[in-house]
Amino acid sequence: MSQNTAASTLPRAAGLNAWLAGSLRRALGSRLAATLSFPHGVDRYLEQFDPSWSLHEVRAEVVGVRHLTTDSVTLSLKPNANWRGFVPGQYVRLTVEINGVRRTRCYSPANSAHARDGLIELTAKAHANGFVSRHLREQLRPGTVVTLSQAEGQFALPEWRPERVLLISGGSGITPVMSMLRTLCDEGHKGRITFLHYSNKATDLIYADELAQLAARHPNVQLLRAFAEPGQGGELEGLFSRAQLAQAVPDYAQAQTFLCGPPGMMKAVQAVFAAEALEARLHLEHFTAAPVVVDSAGAEGEVRFARSERLARNSGATLLDQAEAAGLKPESGCRMGICHACTCRKTAGKVRDTRTGQISDGEEDIQICVSVPVGTVTLEI
Numbered sequence: 001m002s003q004n005t006a007a008s009t010l011p012r013a014a015g016l017n018a019w020l021a022g023s024l025r026r027a028l029g030s031r032l033a034a035t036l037s038f039p040h041g042v043d044r045y046l047e048q049f050d051p052s053w054s055l056h057e058v059r060a061e062v063v064g065v066r067h068l069t070t071d072s073v074t075l076s077l078k079p080n081a082n083w084r085g086f087v088p089g090q091y092v093r094l095t096v097e098i099n100g101v102r103r104t105r106c107y108s109p110a111n112s113a114h115a116r117d118g119l120i121e122l123t124a125k126a127h128a129n130g131f132v133s134r135h136l137r138e139q140l141r142p143g144t145v146v147t148l149s150q151a152e153g154q155f156a157l158p159e160w161r162p163e164r165v166l167l168i169s170g171g172s173g174i175t176p177v178m179s180m181l182r183t184l185c186d187e188g189h190k191g192r193i194t195f196l197h198y199s200n201k202a203t204d205l206i207y208a209d210e211l212a213q214l215a216a217r218h219p220n221v222q223l224l225r226a227f228a229e230p231g232q233g234g235e236l237e238g239l240f241s242r243a244q245l246a247q248a249v250p251d252y253a254q255a256q257t258f259l260c261g262p263p264g265m266m267k268a269v270q271a272v273f274a275a276e277a278l279e280a281r282l283h284l285e286h287f288t289a290a291p292v293v294v295d296s297a298g299a300e301g302e303v304r305f306a307r308s309e310r311l312a313r314n315s316g317a318t319l320l321d322q323a324e325a326a327g328l329k330p331e332s333g334c335r336m337g338i339c340h341a342c343t344c345r346k347t348a349g350k351v352r353d354t355r356t357g358q359i360s361d362g363e364e365d366i367q368i369c370v371s372v373p374v375g376t377v378t379l380e381i
């Protein structure tokens, strides 16, 4: 076959494959297929052939595992065709099965939105007692398939790229701003970008080599590494302060600033921006919140799960915990009131918000991971 013939049949073959894939997808998504596969669903049968196959879910195969620091893991994930992409700064909910139980946590893709390999890069810092992060660090190998949500979240690089960008991060909070930096560099962004990162010591800095390379290649990128321990060779030393910011980034008030890091650092940055009425220029992402504390003494009434027709005695735990204890599997992510993945309709009853202590009544959407029932409550799940 001549080269020309091969070239002209290729698009036809590709079209045929796309048509077959489309037809197959339609057939598998039909009511008949749903009936035939009841009660397990089509996906359960598809995954027998290939665990990354699914009609609707985003499944992703681990194709690379790196350890850029001693307590982190960087995963390269190849998503299936259901993945719709992300905006730098957003996060995904990743679900893994640990000892037969599905566990979900949020992770922010760190790759450029223009990565040509189509892979998603997630970097997780393994917390000493962290259930999922340690599992990712210790157990995930190339070939493992994980489940992802579509990208979510308001913390995102604006479509109209700001002229002056300040990225401030600490610890594992580097991931969403790393994605912003990589994306802007790939786009040949001409405006000035300052990347200010805080960590304890040089060996804790994830992406250290790549950051140095990006700063060397792009004269508009200023890299400021701040290490808490002295003698680590960073551009700055110590913790965040207004004086340090004013000296290192004198024009910070003109920048659009994107912030993600540990709670103490974020609080300090927010206080500086609030004192100067710059809140509108500060965009932030929290990875963690105060732990949910519940007082179950005196709990009364019942929790009614209307759609699934289940009923449980109110144990005083959060509605997410109570739903799971009743055998339901509501969506969840952070379990701390940050990501809104668990939002459910409450059709009757009162709940207390564990963060504020406020009680709300009647029909409303609530985050069930931070809501405890006060008396009898009906949820639409």
Ligand SMILES: Cc1cc2nc3c(=O)[nH]c(=O)nc-3n(C[C@H](O)[C@H](O)[C@H](O)COP(=O)(O)OP(=O)(O)OC[C@H]3O[C@@H](n4cnc5c(N)ncnc54)[C@H](O)[C@@H]3O)c2cc1C
Residues within 6 Å of the ligand: 091, 105, 106, 107, 108, 109, 123, 124, 125, 126, 127, 129, 130, 131, 132, 133, 134, 153, 172, 175, 176, 285, 286, 287, 288, 291, 334, 338, 339
């Ligand atoms: C929107 C969003 C995006 C996120 N993106 C990333 C990311 O890109 N990379 C990443 O490493 N993490 C990220 N996280 C945090 C991540 O979702 C998990 O909370 C973290 O991996 C710990 O989960 P775990 O199951 O190991 O810990 P758990 O078993 O849930 O908790 C174990 C202990 O660790 C503490 N803990 C939990 N999370 C943190 C934290 N972030 N910092 C300090 N202590 C903590 C808990 O209070 C608890 O004491 C993100 C969180 C959110 C809400």
Ligand code: FES
Residues within 6 Å of the ligand: 331, 332, 333, 334, 335, 336, 337, 338, 339, 340, 341, 342, 343, 367, 368, 369, 370
């Ligand atoms: S699970 Fe994230 S807000 Fe409830």
